[in-house]
Amino acid sequence: MLVLAAASSLVLAACAGGGGGSASGGDVTSVKIGFMGDLTGESSAIVIPPRNGAKMAFDEYNAKNPKVKIEMLPYDSQGKPDQATSLITKAVGQDKIVGLIGPAFSGESKAIGGVLEENKIPSISPSATNPGLASNGWTYWHRVVANDNDQGPGIAEFLITAKSPKKAFVISDDQEYSVGLAEAVTKTFKDKGVTVENDKFSKDASDYSSTVTKVAAANPDVIVYGGYYAQAGRLLKQLRDGGVKATFASGDGSLDAQLVTGAGTQAAEGAVLACPCNIPSGDVTGTLKTFADNYKKSASADPAIYATEGYDAATAFIKAVEAGNTTSEKINEYLKTVNFEGVSKPIKFKSNGEPENNSIFVYQVKDGVLKLLGPSAEAKLEG
Structure with a gap:
């Protein structure tokens, strides 16, 4: 698997030209952010809520008719590392994403983390919790959940x-x-x-x-x-x-x-x-209640595991784009400084991509x- 990932890295580096995504020059009117995880497999119930949360955040942002819109592209890995490796080749080399929400699971995160790093594509996982992911020296990797x-x-x-x-x-x-x-x-x-x-x-x-x-x-x-x-x-x-x-x-x-x-x-x-997630229940108030109400309208379902984390991961990318960053490298630089009150928790990243907040x-x-x-x-x- 690691050999495949390394081979893919070399191919993708050539395809992406080190800039990462379609926003490399000219007047940018849109950028593409991927979402990767198990959307149809046996563990999809863990991944669909954060996908829905991310989609809701991007839909709300695009509804404001911003100068640069964000298109979210889904990649259904079914939680399989080898499938994630194949999908990231397409996402970076063909679709030209400038960022990725996910992968959702730890195994697939480990499999493609090196590919993302090689091609300078920032990622934010809403749900991958293996501690070792933060020990790879990756500078484009982040997550918004506490680790194991x-x-x-x-x-x-x-x-x-x-x-x-x-x-x-x-x-x-x-x-x-x-x-x-x-x-x-x-x-x-x-x-x-x-x-x-x-x-x-x-x-x-x-x-x-x-x-x-x-x-x-x-x-x-x-x-x-x-x-x-x-x-x-x-x-x-x-x-x-x-x-x-x-x-x-x-x-x-x-x-x-x-x-x-x-x-x-x-x-x-x-x-x-x-x-490491706080699922909004029926008795919440304030920001969580607003999120829960809007999520139910958007997804036709109550918020579930990692719905708020998916929303917050998308919001981090939105803030980067709002600040005028449309290339993957500039977005990643912005993520080093991002600091806002998310729905799930305050969102701020340590130098190794881990979240500052680690409540269980x-x-x-x-x-x-x-x-x-x-x-x-x-x-x-x-x-």
């Missing part, structure tokens, strides 16, 4: 406070995001004196009986799975069918109603989900519905 080195401890420390566990069982599949989150959770448990056992399975597996047997034998007080809702729902159902009753927790990749659908309402009840929020399945309990340091488990 924040999320992992947030999950573990919340469970320690809520359940005082002596033994924990941490599970992952073989996806980049899943492995990173599980490692962060495991480290925090061990640092806090909790005994931990681990297991790992293929993301394409459907029978988790081996893992269930190991968990049952370990008899842990809490179980944490680092992964996405498609696998989490099946895993949770099989754990409960196998007689395992320990508190089940997961991260942002599992924060979707399809976790409940996959596990079944009874099996999912009480499951704990953490996320906790949710729990209650009566088949995901309920926000609050920030991880303050939230109280129900039941």
Whole structure:
């Protein structure tokens, strides 16, 4: 995969001429910003909300009839790194994007980050949380969410406070995001004196009986799975069918109603989900309420996971263009200084592309519905 990415980098560098996008000279009337992520695959429910949020931001901006309009081009990677590698070749070499929102997931972000860096295309992910993404020396990469080195401890420390566990069982599949989150959770448990056992399975597996047997034998007080809702729902159902009753927790990749659908309402009840995202609920006020109302009109759906982050990522690009920056390099320079009150959180980037704000929020399945309990340091488990 890395060989493919490197080869693509050389091809794209020649195609893009180092300027990145169509805005290289002359009077610019429009620029293209890509959006990449799983739009039709099994984890698309995590990506469609930020896509909708980004689209809403660009639609609002374009409705003001600005001097330079922004066209958003969707790239459906289905969350697959090899597909993302192929798509970025088209996005940069043929479509001439000057920026990218995404990729949505960590594996695809790792696969094409070098290509974006080589071609000087700034990216802002609304949802990729693997900590290692910030350690590549990339200067065109950014994200608006806390990473798993924040999320992992947030999950573990919340469970320690809520359940005082002596033994924990941490599970992952073989996806980049899943492995990173599980490692962060495991480290925090061990640092806090909790005994931990681990297991790992293929993301394409459907029978988790081996893992269930190991968990049952370990008899842990809490179980944490680092992964996405498609696998989490099946895993949770099989754990409960196998007689395992320990508190089940997961991260942002599992924060979707399809976790409940996959596990079944009874099996999912009480499951704990953490996320570096604040999903607007029915009782919000102010900016969040305005966003929620507008999102519902725009997307014909209530805001869901990372909808606000998608909107904020798009807003960062909008502010860059409003300030007169229409080439990828100038947009990237502007992103180094961007500082505004976003819908999800204050938006400002560190020198390595990480967000300054790293809050983690906790949710729990209650009566088949995901309920926000609050920030991880303050939230109280129900039941």
